[in-house]
Amino acid sequence: MLESKFYGIGVGVGDPDMLTLKAIKAFKELDVVVLPEAKKAEGSTAYEIAKEYLKENVELLFIEFPMVKCVEARKGFRKENADKIIKYLEAGKKVGFLTIGDPMTYSTYVYILEHLDGEIPVETIPGISSFSDMSSRFNLPLVMGEESLKVVSLNGETNIVEEINSADNIVFMKVSRNFDVLRDGLEKTGNLENVIMVSNCGKETQEINFDLTKINKEDIPYFTTLILKKGGINQWKKFIS
Amino acid sequence: MLESKFYGIGVGVGDPDMLTLKAIKAFKELDVVVLPEAKKAEGSTAYEIAKEYLKENVELLFIEFPMVKCVEARKGFRKENADKIIKYLEAGKKVGFLTIGDPMTYSTYVYILEHLDGEIPVETIPGISSFSDMSSRFNLPLVMGEESLKVVSLNGETNIVEEINSADNIVFMKVSRNFDVLRDGLEKTGNLENVIMVSNCGKETQEINFDLTKINKEDIPYFTTLILKKGGINQWKKFIS
Numbered sequence: 001m002l003e004s005k006f007y008g009i010g011v012g013v014g015d016p017d018m019l020t021l022k023a024i025k026a027f028k029e030l031d032v033v034v035l036p037e038a039k040k041a042e043g044s045t046a047y048e049i050a051k052e053y054l055k056e057n058v059e060l061l062f063i064e065f066p067m068v069k070c071v072e073a074r075k076g077f078r079k080e081n082a083d084k085i086i087k088y089l090e091a092g093k094k095v096g097f098l099t100i101g102d103p104m105t106y107s108t109y110v111y112i113l114e115h116l117d118g119e120i121p122v123e124t125i126p127g128i129s130s131f132s133d134m135s136s137r138f139n140l141p142l143v144m145g146e147e148s149l150k151v152v153s154l155n156g157e158t159n160i161v162e163e164i165n166s167a168d169n170i171v172f173m174k175v176s177r178n179f180d181v182l183r184d185g186l187e188k189t190g191n192l193e194n195v196i197m198v199s200n201c202g203k204e205t206q207e208i209n210f211d212l213t214k215i216n217k218e219d220i221p222y223f224t225t226l227i228l229k230k231g232g233i234n235q236w237k238k239f240i241s
Numbered sequence: 242m243l244e245s246k247f248y249g250i251g252v253g254v255g256d257p258d259m260l261t262l263k264a265i266k267a268f269k270e271l272d273v274v275v276l277p278e279a280k281k282a283e284g285s286t287a288y289e290i291a292k293e294y295l296k297e298n299v300e301l302l303f304i305e306f307p308m309v310k311c312v313e314a315r316k317g318f319r320k321e322n323a324d325k326i327i328k329y330l331e332a333g334k335k336v337g338f339l340t341i342g343d344p345m346t347y348s349t350y351v352y353i354l355e356h357l358d359g360e361i362p363v364e365t366i367p368g369i370s371s372f373s374d375m376s377s378r379f380n381l382p383l384v385m386g387e388e389s390l391k392v393v394s395l396n397g398e399t400n401i402v403e404e405i406n407s408a409d410n411i412v413f414m415k416v417s418r419n420f421d422v423l424r425d426g427l428e429k430t431g432n433l434e435n436v437i438m439v440s441n442c443g444k445e446t447q448e449i450n451f452d453l454t455k456i457n458k459e460d461i462p463y464f465t466t467l468i469l470k471k472g473g474i475n476q477w478k479k480f481i482s
C-alpha cells in the first residue's frame with residue numbers, strides 16, 4: 001500500500017499544449033490510466049493527449065458511467081467503477097483518472113473520490129475547464145472587477161429567467177437541452193444581444209453564433225456553450241473572427 | 242507591425258508546475274514582459290514563475306493599476322498603461338502580459354484589451370484560476386452533476402443572502418471585506434457547516450478553517466477565499482489534513 005496513489009488529472013479540452021507541467025510529471029508515474037466514458041484508447045481525446053508521456057507498459061482501464069435515469073442504478077455503476085480502481089490501489093499501483101477539462105468541474109472523477117476512504121493518498125491536478133478555454137480562445141473576459149460569474153448546466157427544469165437574473169456573467173452549458181426556453185428568457189430580459197454561442201469549440205466543426213433568432217433547437221450540437229455578458233459583448237467582438 | 246503580438250498569459254497561483262506548455266512556448270517568444278501590480282521583478286510571483294523560460298534580453302515593463310475610488314481616474318490609469326503597451330506593439334514587439342491565475346478571470350489584463358483596436362494579433366493563454374487551484378488542492382469538487390457554480394468577489398454592498406440563495410456551490414473571494422455579514426448570512430440560511438475557508442492558499446502561511454464562529458474579521462488575511470457547498474462538505478473532509 002505504501003506506493004499506491006490515486007491521481008485525478010485534468011488534460012484541458014483538446015489542445016495538448018494546454019497540459020500543465022504537473023500533469024505531465026504525473027503521467028510519467030502512472031501504472032494504470034483510467035479512461036472514463038471510453039471503450040478503447042483510439043478515439044479517446046484524453047488518451048491521445050497523454051499517451052506520449054505514459055510509461056510503455058502502462059495499463060489502460062476503460063470505465064463507463066451510463067446516464068441511466070434511475071438514481072440507484074447510477075450509484076451502482078459508480079460503486080462498481082470505484083471498486084475496480086480500489087483493487088489496483090490496494091495492489092500498490094499508481095492510478096491516474098484522466099479528465100477532459102478540469103477534474104473538479106463537472107467530472108465523473110468525483111464519483112470515485114466519494115468511495116475512497118481517505119487512507120490512500122489522492123492528488124488532484126487541475127486542468128483548463130471548457131469555459132476557461134472558450135473565453136481565452138475568443139479573448140472574451142469571463143468576469144471583471146466586482147462582477148459575478150455563474151456556471152449553469154442546463155436541464156429541462158432550469159428556471160432560465162431566474163438564472164439570468166442571478167449573475168453578471170453566465171456560462172450556460174449543454175445548451176441544446178433547453179435552447180428555446182433559454183432564447184425566450186434572453187429575449188424577455190433584454191439580453192439577446194449580449195451572448196456568444198459556440199458549438200464544438202476548438203474543433204474543426206466549430207461554429208460561432210451571436211444571433212440566436214434564426215437557429216433551430218434541432219440543429220444545435222451536443223457540445224454547445226453560451227456565454228451571457230450582461231455588461232455587453234459588442235466591445236469584445238473585435239477579437240473574434 | 243507584421244511581427245507584433247499581444248499575449249495574455251495565465252501562470253497559475255504560484256506553483257511553477259501549474260504552467261501550461263502553451264504558456265512556456267509563449268514565454269520564449271516574448272520581447273517584452275508586462276508585470277502588472279509590480280514595481281520590480283524581485284517579489285513578482287509571475288516573474289519568478291516565468292523567468293527561466295524568458296529570453297535573456299527580454300525587457301521588463303512594470304505597470305500599476307491603482308485602486309483609487311474615482312472611476313474616471315481608474316480609467317485614466319488603464320488608458321495610460323494601454324498606451325505604454327501599444328507603443329511596444331507598434332514597434333513590432335511581442336509583448337506578454339503575465340497574470341496570476343487566469344487572464345479572463347478577474348485580471349487587469351482585460352483593461353488593456355479594451356484599448357486595443359483588434360488589428361494587432363492577440364492571444365490569451367488560460368491559466369489555473371485561484372478557485373480551481375484551491376478545489377484541486379483539497380480534493381473538493383467545485384461543481385457536480387446538475388449543480389450550479391457561482392463566483393462572487395465580495396464588496397461592502399454584496400447582498401449575501403441573495404448570493405447564497407443563487408447557486409449550489411459558491412466561491413466567495415475577498416472574504417475579509419465582508420466577513421461578518423457573510424457569516425451571518427451563512428448562519429441564517431443554515432449553511433455554517435457547509436463551508437471551507439482558506440487563507441494564503443498554497444503558501445507557507447496557509448490556514449484552513451471549517452468553523453467560522455470563533456474568527457475575528459480583523460484576523461482574516463487579504464487572500465482569503467470561502468467555498469460554500471450546499472450539498473455538504475463533511476463527506477470531502479477525509480482528504481483534507
